[in-house]
Amino acid sequence: MKYTCIIIRDKRVSNSSFNNYLNKDPNIEVSGTFTSATEAIRSIDLNDKPDFIFVDIQDPSVETIDALTRLKRYTKALVFISSDKAQHQQVTDDNTIHLIPLPIKSKQQYDEILKEIRMDIATNTFICMTVKLKKGSNEFTSCYFDDITYIESEGNYLHIHTDNNTYSLLSSLLDIEEQVKYRTDLVRIHKSFVISIHAIEYFIKPLSVKIRGLKIPVPVGRSYQKKYHEAVKHRKIQLDQLSDK
Structure with missing residues (x-):
């Protein structure tokens, strides 16, 4: 099964270890990349939500966590990608959001993280x-x-x-x-x-x-x-x- 996703990342984000694995994943199709939640929401059809929204915002001045969490209703799995430990705490306080802590050190680690998120989607889909x-x-x-x-x-x-x-x-x-x-x-x-x-x-x-x-x-x-x-x-x-x- 192929999963659809969109990515929201700020302009200063370079190719992270996660993005390198994501770009090579044959099971995930990236349908769009945006620089803000507002821009992404405009592109989403609620009747055809992406399976994942990956949020890779490392600059807190771009958008707050609270602003980004409104994306939950536009996807089956909202996933934050971050190396910021303070941001980790904010995200993990909400059990409806997934967190991918950077760096990703191996493809095996990437596969295990995505497998867990896919299982959660299945649980919430059926x-x-x-x-x-x-x-x-x-x-x-x-x-x-x-x-x-x-x-x-x-x-x-x-x-x-x-x-x-x-x-x-x-x-x-x-x-x-x-x-x-x-x-x-x-x-x-x-x-x-x-x-x-x-x-x-x-x-x-x-x-x-x-x-x-x-x-x-x-x-x-x-x-x-x-x-x-x-x-x-x-x-x-x-x-x-x-x-x-």
Whole structure:
């Protein structure tokens, strides 16, 4: 499997030991190199996120760590590359960010680091579950988080909907929320619904959304409104742009 990535590096960064290995890695395709988070974000399609964003900012005056961490929602794995021990501490305080400390002393070390990050992507890409089949038996299966349009709670069961399938399992929305807590595209908006912001077809005033595959709009519960507004801000911009065309 080939992984896509973009690189953000400041102008004073030379060819580091990591970059030397990355450039020779046949499993990674570099789709762009940028000098700031803002520049990179403009180029990213939220429906086609890069697998990795490698951040190689050694000059703290270019952009702060806090500014760079907003990149998390634009990739499956945000990876900081740094030889600065103070920066290491700031990054490792956030367990949703990966750190590659420089220097990389061997290809074996490079391979081990990338393998760990790939495994983390796999963990956060799939949802594994035991589903209830109509004939009464159970079956262990999985689906991509990216394929989910919405998740509906009904009694003791959850129904996980994609464009092509529905999976029913004995579970709760609290369990699902724990699995998707680091994802910004799946958000709980109602006591019975977790939705994908990419499946929003349109917004209905005062505060409801029409989800692809669901016949009736879903109202946004009061206790979920803050996270909802944070999650859908960019989706609203996308839909506004489509409606203007």
